[in-house]
Amino acid sequence: MMSINERQDELIEEFSMFDDWMEKYEYIIDMGKDVIGLTEELKSDDYLVRGCQSRVWLIPAQENGILQFQADSDAIITKGIVGMVVRVLNNSSADEILKSDLYFVDKIGLKEHLSPTRSNGLVSMIKKIKTYALAYSAKAI
Amino acid sequence: MNIEQIRKEFPILQQEVNGKPLVYFDNAASTQKPKVVIDRVADYYSNEHSNIHRGVHSLSAAATEEYELARKAVQAHFNAKFDHEIVFNKGTTDGINLVANGFAKSFLKEGDEVIVSELEHHSNIVPWQMACEQTGAKLKVIPITDSGEWIMKEFHNLLSDRTKIIAVNHVSNALGTMNPITDVIEAAHSKGIPVLLDGAQAVPHMAVDVQALDCDFYVMSGHKLFGPTGVGVLYGKEEWLNKLPPYQGGGDMIKTVSFEKTTYNELPFKFEAGTPNIAGVIGLKTAIDYVNEIGLGAISDYEQELLEYGTEKLSQIEGLKIYGTAKNKASVISFLLDGIHPYDAGTILDKLGIAVRTGHHCTQPVMTRFGIPGTVRASFAFYNTKEEIDALYEGLLRVKKMFS
Numbered sequence: 260m261m262s263i264n265e266r267q268d269e270l271i272e273e274f275s276m277f278d279d280w281m282e283k284y285e286y287i288i289d290m291g292k293d294v295i296g297l298t299e300e301l302k303s304d305d306y307l308v309r310g311c312q313s314r315v316w317l318i319p320a321q322e323n324g325i326l327q328f329q330a331d332s333d334a335i336i337t338k339g340i341v342g343m344v345v346r347v348l349n350n351s352s353a354d355e356i357l358k359s360d361l362y363f364v365d366k367i368g369l370k371e372h373l374s375p376t377r378s379n380g381l382v383s384m385i386k387k388i389k390t391y392a393l394a395y396s397a398k399a400i
Numbered sequence: 401m402n403i404e405q406i407r408k409e410f411p412i413l414q415q416e417v418n419g420k421p422l423v424y425f426d427n428a429a430s431t432q433k434p435k436v437v438i439d440r441v442a443d444y445y446s447n448e449h450s451n452i453h454r455g456v457h458s459l460s461a462a463a464t465e466e467y468e469l470a471r472k473a474v475q476a477h478f479n480a481k482f483d484h485e486i487v488f489n490k491g492t493t494d495g496i497n498l499v500a501n502g503f504a505k506s507f508l509k510e511g512d513e514v515i516v517s518e519l520e521h522h523s524n525i526v527p528w529q530m531a532c533e534q535t536g537a538k539l540k541v542i543p544i545t546d547s548g549e550w551i552m553k554e555f556h557n558l559l560s561d562r563t564k565i566i567a568v569n570h571v572s573n574a575l576g577t578m579n580p581i582t583d584v585i586e587a588a589h590s591k592g593i594p595v596l597l598d599g600a601q602a603v604p605h606m607a608v609d610v611q612a613l614d615c616d617f618y619v620m621s622g623h624k625l626f627g628p629t630g631v632g633v634l635y636g637k638e639e640w641l642n643k644l645p646p647y648q649g650g651g652d653m654i655k656t657v658s659f660e661k662t663t664y665n666e667l668p669f670k671f672e673a674g675t676p677n678i679a680g681v682i683g684l685k686t687a688i689d690y691v692n693e694i695g696l697g698a699i700s701d702y703e704q705e706l707l708e709y710g711t712e713k714l715s716q717i718e719g720l721k722i723y724g725t726a727k728n729k730a731s732v733i734s735f736l737l738d739g740i741h742p743y744d745a746g747t748i749l750d751k752l753g754i755a756v757r758t759g760h761h762c763t764q765p766v767m768t769r770f771g772i773p774g775t776v777r778a779s780f781a782f783y784n785t786k787e788e789i790d791a792l793y794e795g796l797l798r799v800k801k802m803f804s
Contacts (some may be wrong), residue, residue, distance in 0.1 A: 280418070280751050288744075288802060312759040312774060313743040333773060334741035335803060 291339030420753025575724025576732030631680030
């Protein structure tokens with residue numbers, strides 16, 4: 260099983276193939292389209308992560324100490340980005356998630372999406388994932 | 401109007417964003433500043449700054465004079481009867497809060513009603529909701545048509561003896577609708593009801609004469625009129641400003657202070673507690689002078705030309721739907737493209753150097769009315785060009801291709 264950082268490095272590697280922003284965004288859009296979205300009933304306010312412009316839904320699950328998240332968004336670029344976050348963090352323990360540093364967003368040139376002023380829900384989503392991880396790790400103790 | 405020359409007067413328009421020449425189409429959110437305004441503010445801080453209305457020393461006297469000259473300039477610009485009807489503040493939101501607070505304190509009681517419209521910016525909804533919560537008054541809403549215009553029949557039905565104030569926008573920020581405010585004011589006054597106009601989106605596009613309008617309050621923001629941020633104007637008829645209680649307590653708004661009793665200063669100082677945004681006010685005067693030099697008539701004509709060109713051009717894109725199709729509109733085009741989320745469209749346009757606003761534009765009720773998460777909004781100022789609209793058109797074709 261790959262570690263969080265190995266999965267981040269893999270993504271950075273994938274993005275290194277692209278020369279310009281256009282190709283990067285096309286790749287993100289493709290990933291966004293590929294994310295298996297949530298069914299309409301799961302897109303409820305219970306799972307809504309409040310961003311300003313695009314809405315993000317996040318559903319946590321845990322099995323044998325390993326966390327799995329499902330995410331969706333109404334904006335494709337956001338969906339692609341949250342899809343990457345989920346891909347990086349899934350299959351990890353709560354502890355690993357809590358300790359993780361998501362440097363890939365910056366490394367692949369999407370730092371602007373991490374700025375709180377972008378209000379795309381990404382920052383709130385990462386916070387939410389860590390909150391879930393904290394809750395799961397507290398339960399484990 | 402020499403647009404090429406005018407563009408040179410705005411330093412920010414010379415820059416590139418993401419390697420492309422900046423196309424600034426977010427003027428309804430905030431306008432850019434001509435160099436004269438930037439220089440005026442810098443010059444004030446470099447050579448003239450001191451606190452106003454207080455010192456006997458020369459700098460203070462000079463700064464006070466400049467500040468009060470600005471008040472006179474604003475008075476003249478909006479054709480207010482008296483200069484003490486001009487209150488400087490932080491901006492439109494601040495002005496509305498002042499009036500809403502005063503009404504909650506002095507005029508609203510349980511069973512009373514306040515009328516706003518479905519087109520309002522949140523800043524002309526929330527302060528009134530708060531006033532209603534405090535007093536037990538009710539908020540009534542003028543609904544809009546599919547084209548984004550008030551349903552005037554409904555407005556007339558809402559008017560009653562319970563109505564204590566009507567607070568509506570002159571021009572809609574989300575859709576650009578120019579609202580039939582004279583009809584509203586006339587109907588309101590026939591029943592003795594005061595009217596507050598949110599002029600934030602009107603003042604950059606047209607000459608506003610508060611006496612001709614006969615509105616009771618008019619609020620605006622300096623930064624939307626090519627002036628500095630953090631400064632705005634509340635116009636109120638003398639009679640109303642005298643009736644309203646002070647909003648904030650502090651220095652400059654008092655006549656005498658003792659622990660037993662404080663008496664308040666006269667207008668407009670009663671509403672200008674604390675050291676104001678002196679540089680902002682002085683910069684606003686320069687902005688007003690600048691705009692008047694070009695002429696709001698010429699500005700309005702040119703912007704209407706841009707609006708017409710932009711509407712025609714964007715309508716050529718298959719799957720693009722414009723929200724807000726009123727007959728009378730300011731130079732604002734709000735639209736959605738083929739089910740593409742506004743955030744997605746805005747992100748790609750930004751990469752192309754095109755600055756548009758995306759989202760709900762602080763008018764969630766309008767978006768709810770149309771059942772959409774938000775729109776992409778391109779809003780034009782007099783320094784924009786048809787070539788820039790062409791760039792937006794090309795950009796949108798690219799967006800469409802990327803998300804199809």
